[in-house]
Amino acid sequence: DQQVKQNSPSLSVQEGRISILNCDYTNSMFDYFLWYKKYPAEGPTFLISISSIKDKNEDGRFTVFLNKSAKHLSLHIVPSQPGDSAVYFCAASTSGTYKYIFGTGTRLKVLA
């Protein structure tokens, strides 16, 4: 049972345009969400997080949106850069617990 899903395995975007990565979850107990970026053979790098008391969080070129009623979150990258090409994982957790559940990942390719 995949509680966190990223339905797009891959995404290609032109440099300078917006990249939108999506993530859906099924467990209504999740109240803290994170996005990670991963290069091959490296550990995931934390990008941005959001708690369920918010519906938006921004950090530079990265913005995460949370729609609790739809159990959906998205990561927007504007403008996209070739160095953003990587696999992006969303993760979900319930406050007070140590379980972070990761989605299956979306491979983003930013074309120069």
Place this chain on the structure above:
Amino acid sequence: DTEVTQTPKHLVMGMTNKKSLKCEQHMGHRAMYWYKQKAKKPPELMFVYSYEKLSINESVPSRFSPECPNSSLLNLHLHALQPEDSALYLCASSQDRATSYTGELFFGEGSRLTVL
């Protein structure tokens, strides 16, 4: 300092060997984690230590044995592994989730394990 350091970066071992993976963090985090990641799959939780006590064991086979000697160090002892255990092993740390509403996971670069 937001670094989690893992050694070795690469490890090749036979099925009868005993080896260990090591992880260190100096962020004052009280929770440390082992994750396993296979190619094109998400990281899967194996173990969590909170305040140096084993908090979560996700039904991991006993050929993997975790150890937390102190709040900064986490080891994973490996014995009699199978070829299907070949994967990237990731260590991570976070603030104490019991008292912190938030808490990003900070990952190390991983140890790439190959079992022959």
